Ligand SMILES: Nc1ncnc2c1ncn2[C@@H]1O[C@H](COP(=O)(O)OP(=O)(O)OP(=O)(O)O)[C@@H](O)[C@H]1O
């Protein structure tokens with residue numbers, strides 16, 4: 001009994017620790033003062049108005065959203081076949097292939113960004129949306145690969161064999177058996193991928209320009225010169241977008257598999 | 263099907279290597295329509311590999327497989343006219359029991375209504391007609407086993423492959439399922455290739471048994487045949503219990519048993535424990551004149567349930583004898599006895615044995 005109570009207290013404290021910064025940011029975004037203040041001095045939506053009326057913010061926001069979405073889609077399209085190849089087949093250089101695909105997880109993004117810039121400039125792929133996309137795909141693909149690969153177990157392969165045995169060709173089997181089995185891995189990997197892309201500064205910074213900017217880079221540049229409640233408003237809007245995205249995901253595909261008890 | 267060739271499955275000279283490891287070597291086997299054939303052998307002898315070759319999940323390095331006269335060696339699994347019951351059932355966890363069973367008919371062209379009607383029929387057949395709406399994880403092991411069976415027979419294949427389908431069940435359920443499975447097989451007339459490493463199971467269920475060892479088929483025959491007339495030393499030792507005694511023929515053609523020290527290079531006689539008689543003294547043994555007799559002493563006496571196992575050391579051999587019921591009063595460890603063997607009960611493996 002006492003232990004249950006303790007666990008409960010601990011859980012609430014942990015949640016509070018995680019939530020507090022968010023509350024501070026949202027609170028600060030509502031302040032009437034010209035500087036960041038928490039608790040907010042008075043309540044106003046003025047800073048949101050500033051953000052919404054500033055096309056550079058809106059443009060960066062849209063760029064980031066599209067970039068993260070496309071990077072995630074491409075990552076899924078690359079990671080699922082790659083995972084199938086790694087889990088199902090033996091080929092020369094398999095170990096090297098899988099560690100290559102997973103290496104962006106351990107490489108500093110700054111190093112990766114510099115390398116990509118070097119390489120990109122030799123083929124003219126710099127400072128445009130495609131250059132951003134290529135970089136983001138590189139760093140987010142491992143997330144999907146990592147969440148899908150463990151689901152392609154030996155038991156899962158037997159299910160595919162059962163499907164083939166019952167008269168389904170390889171193509172049908174993929175959609176009717178494999179895909180439902182790895183669905184949870186694709187979704188959780190995609191969530192990580194999307195967030196990773198959406199908040200990335202280190203990699204994007206090499207390929208952004210005044211007219212092509214992502215929201216985190218925009219914020220990063222802004223806080224170097226001034227700190228005022230607009231950045232709190234932008235941050236709060238980002239948090240809100242994430243919350244809405246999670247709710248939509250939960251309502252459409254269901255996220256209950258992310259917690260342990262079914 | 264009337265007349266000539268009743269061979270349903272013909273396996274010709276199949277070999278399969280995994281890298282340097284030879285998993286199957288020159289396997290040939292013919293199975294008739296409606297026949298129940300067990301593949302029996304120790305772990306790692308290639309039973310599953312052979313089954314996977316028949317199903318099309320593996321490609322043979324050499325040899326051909328044909329089903330009902332059609333060469334299927336190059337066909338992918340979904341084009342082969344057979345179905346499989348997998349060892350761990352391999353039920354689709356994201357589909358209901360009814361949808362699991364309807365999966366086969368759906369893939370082979372049946373409409374939704376037709377498929378679910380046939381699924382219901384198959385589920386009724388295995389006694390699970392009421393369980394269609396459940397998911398596999400909501401069923402017990404035995405029930406899942408039946409669902410797997412229903413799913414495998416719903417397309418009415420001529421040939422069903424089963425890889426140790428009962429090994430995950432407890433002993434009671436296993437015995438019951440053996441009987442049910444056999445009855446079902448006879449009722450629907452599908453040929454079964456049944457993998458097991460439980461010889462009692464193979465004996466109880468099969469029309470014929472193929473005994474495998476180290477990638478080869480050592481012998482194919484009915485349970486009685488492989489028990490009474492094992493073709494090789496391996497089969498003799500693997501099926502049931504046996505004492506293997508080196509023998510030689512004397513001038514007049516009679517058999518004599520050779521002492522252990524001179525055993526190498528001799529033919530070997532297979533003696534089943536129920537055929538070894540034990541006498542307390544020489545006089546008793548000579549009453550029946552045509553018995554081979556050996557003097558020795560009792561090394562171990564062990565009673566288990568209704569039978570007593572007696573091990574007698576004679577001519578350096580350890581001979582296993584078995585009696586029904588509890589041990590006779592006089593028999594003690596260390597006691598001198600005479601072993602009597604009717605030569606008619608000896609099965610000879612001719613030629614020098616390793
Ligand atoms: N994919 C594979 N790659 C390499 N070796 C394999 C592969 N599959 C099986 N083998 C080997 O081939 C041999 C036969 O394996 P198989 O699974 O057919 O044995 P089995 O008779 O079914 O054994 P068990 O009774 O334990 O199931 C074993 O030595 C095994 O290690």
Ligand SMILES: [Mg+2]
Nearest residue numbers: 309310311425
């Ligand atoms: Mg096996």
